Amino acid sequence: xxxxxxxxxxxxxxxxxxxxxxxxxxxxxxxxxxxxxxxxxxxxxxxxxxxxxxxxxxxxxxxxxxxxxxxxxxxxxxxxxxxxxxxxxxxxxxxxxxxxxxxxxxxxxxxxxxxxxxxxxxxxxxxxxxxxxxxxxxxxxxxxxxxxxxxxxxxxxxxxxxxxxxxxxxxxxxxxxxxxxxxxxxxxxxxxxxxxxxxxxxxxxxxxxxxxxxxxxxxxxxxxxxxxxxxxxxxxxxxxxxxxxxxxxxxxxxxxxxxxxxxxxxxxxxxxxxxx
Amino acid sequence: xxxxxxxxxxxxxxxxxxxxxxxxxxxxxxxxxxxxxxxxxxxxxxxxxxxxxxxxxxxxxxxxxxxxxxxxxxxxxxxxxxxxxxxxxxxxxxxxxxxxxxxxxxxxxxxxxxxxxxxxxxxxxxxxxxxxxxxxxxxxxxxxxxxxxxxxxxxxxxxxxxxxxxxxxxxxxxxxxxxxxxxxxxxxxxxxxxxxxxxxxxxxxxxxxxxxxxxxxxxxxxxxxxxxxxxxxxxxxxxxxxxxxxxxxxxxxxxxxxxxxxxxxxxxxxxxxxxxxxxxxxxxxxxxxxxxxxxxxxxxxxxxxxxxxxxxxxxxxxxxxxxxxxxxxxxxxxxxxxxxxxxxxxxxxxxxxxxxx
Ligand SMILES: Nc1ncnc2c1ncn2[C@@H]1O[C@H](COP(=O)(O)OP(=O)(O)OP(=O)(O)O)[C@@H](O)[C@H]1O
Ligand SMILES: [Mg+2]
Numbered sequence: 001x002x003x004x005x006x007x008x009x010x011x012x013x014x015x016x017x018x019x020x021x022x023x024x025x026x027x028x029x030x031x032x033x034x035x036x037x038x039x040x041x042x043x044x045x046x047x048x049x050x051x052x053x054x055x056x057x058x059x060x061x062x063x064x065x066x067x068x069x070x071x072x073x074x075x076x077x078x079x080x081x082x083x084x085x086x087x088x089x090x091x092x093x094x095x096x097x098x099x100x101x102x103x104x105x106x107x108x109x110x111x112x113x114x115x116x117x118x119x120x121x122x123x124x125x126x127x128x129x130x131x132x133x134x135x136x137x138x139x140x141x142x143x144x145x146x147x148x149x150x151x152x153x154x155x156x157x158x159x160x161x162x163x164x165x166x167x168x169x170x171x172x173x174x175x176x177x178x179x180x181x182x183x184x185x186x187x188x189x190x191x192x193x194x195x196x197x198x199x200x201x202x203x204x205x206x207x208x209x210x211x212x213x214x215x216x217x218x219x220x221x222x223x224x225x226x227x228x229x230x231x232x233x234x235x236x237x238x239x240x241x242x243x244x245x246x247x248x249x250x251x252x253x254x255x256x257x258x259x260x261x262x263x264x265x266x267x268x269x270x271x272x273x274x275x276x
Numbered sequence: 277x278x279x280x281x282x283x284x285x286x287x288x289x290x291x292x293x294x295x296x297x298x299x300x301x302x303x304x305x306x307x308x309x310x311x312x313x314x315x316x317x318x319x320x321x322x323x324x325x326x327x328x329x330x331x332x333x334x335x336x337x338x339x340x341x342x343x344x345x346x347x348x349x350x351x352x353x354x355x356x357x358x359x360x361x362x363x364x365x366x367x368x369x370x371x372x373x374x375x376x377x378x379x380x381x382x383x384x385x386x387x388x389x390x391x392x393x394x395x396x397x398x399x400x401x402x403x404x405x406x407x408x409x410x411x412x413x414x415x416x417x418x419x420x421x422x423x424x425x426x427x428x429x430x431x432x433x434x435x436x437x438x439x440x441x442x443x444x445x446x447x448x449x450x451x452x453x454x455x456x457x458x459x460x461x462x463x464x465x466x467x468x469x470x471x472x473x474x475x476x477x478x479x480x481x482x483x484x485x486x487x488x489x490x491x492x493x494x495x496x497x498x499x500x501x502x503x504x505x506x507x508x509x510x511x512x513x514x515x516x517x518x519x520x521x522x523x524x525x526x527x528x529x530x531x532x533x534x535x536x537x538x539x540x541x542x543x544x545x546x547x548x549x550x551x552x553x554x555x556x557x558x559x560x561x562x563x564x565x566x567x568x569x570x571x572x573x574x575x576x577x578x579x580x581x582x583x584x585x586x587x588x589x590x591x592x593x594x595x596x597x598x599x600x601x602x603x604x605x606x607x608x609x610x611x612x613x614x615x616x617x618x619x620x621x622x623x624x625x626x627x628x629x630x631x632x633x
Contacts, residue, residue: 055537057529087540094538099531104553104629114539149629165539 003173003205004030004052007066011047011229014059022047022060024229030173032203034196036216036237038251039226045209046095048226049175052207053090054082070172087114091166095177095209097158101150108146111165118169133164138190155182163191167198173205174198181211192219213240213251225251298625306618311363313610317603318362322355326597371604376596381604384589389608390479391461392578392585396570398482398505403512404563410513411520412555415528416547426517433514442507442580449503457500459582466496504581508574512566519562520555527551557628564620571612 011023023044028035037045051062054074067074069090074082094100102110112130115121121129134142137160150158159182166174176195180188196219198204210216216223217240225233225248233245243249321328330337333345346352350361365371371381414426449456457463461481462470470481474488482501485494527533528551536550537543575587586605593601625631 050534053538055534057534083540083542085540086538092538094531094535096531100535102532102536102550102554104557104627105550113536113541117545118540151630162535 001031002029003032003070005066005068006048006052007064009048009051009062009064009067011044011051011056012061012063014061021229023051026224026226026229026231028224028231028234030205030207032199032205033222034199034206034208034220036220036223037207037209037226038211038213038216038223040211040251042228043226044229045226046177049092049177049207049209052173052175053086053092054079055086055092087166087171088118088169089171090173090175091169091171092175093159093163093166093177093179097150097153097155097162097182100162101158103150105149106146107148107150107153107161111146111161111168114165114169129168133168134161136167136194137161137164138187139164156184156187159183160187160191163194167194170202171204173207175207175209177209178211179208180215213248302618302621306614309614309617310611313607313614314363314366315359317606317610318359320606321362321599321603324599326599328599366607371607372600374593374598374601376593376598376601381601384601385586385604385608386479388584388586388589391583392571392587394480394482395501395505395508395577395583395585396567398501399508399512399570400563400567402505402509403516403566406509407513407516408520408552408559411517412524412547412552414517414521415524418525423521426521430514430518433511437576438507438511438574439576439580441510442504442577445503445507446580456503457496459580461500461583462493462496463500466493469493504577504583508570508577512570515566516559516562520559523555523558524551527554530554553627557624560620560623560627564616564623568613568616571616572609 006029007027009023009026010021013020013022026044026048037048039045047056047060050056051064052067052069052074054062056062062075064075069085072081072085077085101107108130111133112121112126115126115129130146131142134145139145139157139160145153145157145161150161153161159179163176163179174195179195180191183191195206195208199206208216208220213223213225217237220237223235223237223240224231225235225243225245227247233243233248235243235248240248240252243252328349329342329346329351333341337345350358353361369382371385373379374381374384377384410426410429414423417423446458450458460467469490470485470493474484474490474493477484477487481497482494485491485497524547528547533546533551536546541550572587575591577583578585578588579591586608590602590605590609592598593605
């Protein structure tokens, strides 16, 4: 069953130095599964994710042939209807917690904002839910974290707060933009298993954006490989090693293998032809 | 280096201890700044080619009178001693006697400063209440007609001289329309009533009459203050709205704004809560600066509106070489700056958690 369907998505920025096409004709379908998006920096992963929430800032604009979520035409609905979907049904773990949390608001206030404003929760119940959300992402001193300001948290802690904040309303679709890049390996495994559990038990759809092809290969069901705004290859994660596209092969070859030869890592080969 | 681990972990200083240290630092810098201010005014007083003894006793005094006055003023002492006396006098509010009004300078200042304070405060409230929303709205719709309007109003504030705006205002609203009171703080009839019927508490007419329940005088004072406060407030608004707009534009391009939108927060909340709280951090300094500038006493406004404030007092003192009054006024202005600086520092720490740790 398809949860999200995107056809021929374009994101363009009209700048002084001409038109920048950040995303150029991306198409994919997502069920209640884990879809990975990989690609080098600037390949358009974040812009693709934000398009689904219609949160590209001007001068950027979104064009697509189709963008439907659970039968809802995301291109047609009003801003008000879109806002009702955001957070509640579609959420996005933002890339860099250092800049993505409001610096002058306590973590607790940001975390519970949706619960207070949308669900009208107050007092003890609100507090209990906030604590539970933080404990779910393996934060051991949730009381302290609730009272802290973002600058008082480490990068990994900020990332977990961000994940907890976005999971609170139990969305049907979660777009996670590099959600584990600042976490150490053990916490990373814990966070991944939480996300995994949500996909399996609640049937949540997950778009998992990452640089780390090996991680995506292990964790996701399917992988989109992006390069310069295009999807250059789409494949089942288990077939990653049989990737056809030279760019994907290049990404794979860049990964050092334990016990492999110790020669210099190969550079990434970028043929102009793929960019089209 | 020791191999045995220290059993007592180094304890972080408690929150209260850190607060106390910050407060001590603030007070220390306050004292240092004020001392610097006194040092500067002291040397200015030495440098100006006006004989302070002659200023007190007049040109036709005898040599004996001159020597006696010189001794009384402490001018026969070494310079460092004179400075200590100067500091002591300043701390006790003894700035000497004005040759113009023949009253202690401190008494004069206690009379004129509340007039300026009242005007500057109302003008600043006006500038803040209009300037912040105008700047915010302009920033959320860059290029729109409302943004253009805010820019135009702001630009006019920079290019129109204050005395011209004041005179035109008086001509229109007082002379032609008769909507407001004329120059001065009160009509002359009410001035007498204020002088004799209203106990002096703050020296600010609006507050003192309200405390005494003299609402007719209060209303008259309001009709006199709206125009000068509006004129000064206009400049303050022009400045504050321009700064708010640029701070707001900057905040709205930050990632945490997108986070708030991802959470489905309504746009008003994104702008007026998430972004504005961050805008307040740099804006506090801007508001304090604009308030301090007005507290210095806007000489031109006070002249046009015959407003007996600090700016007018210092200017008159300058023209009559009334050095005691000039020095006293300067020190008060300096102290106001230092105080507001400290206040904005404290407020800054309150709104920005990053400045606290
Ligand atoms: N405001 C803008 N104006 C012009 N171009 C922009 C703007 N914002 C983004 N872009 C362009 O969009 C492209 C895609 O950016 P995006 O953030 O999606 O990359 P990414 O794949 O997420 O990279 P990273 O791994 O570094 O996060 C970039 O090349 C960038 O130059
Ligand atoms: Mg990105």
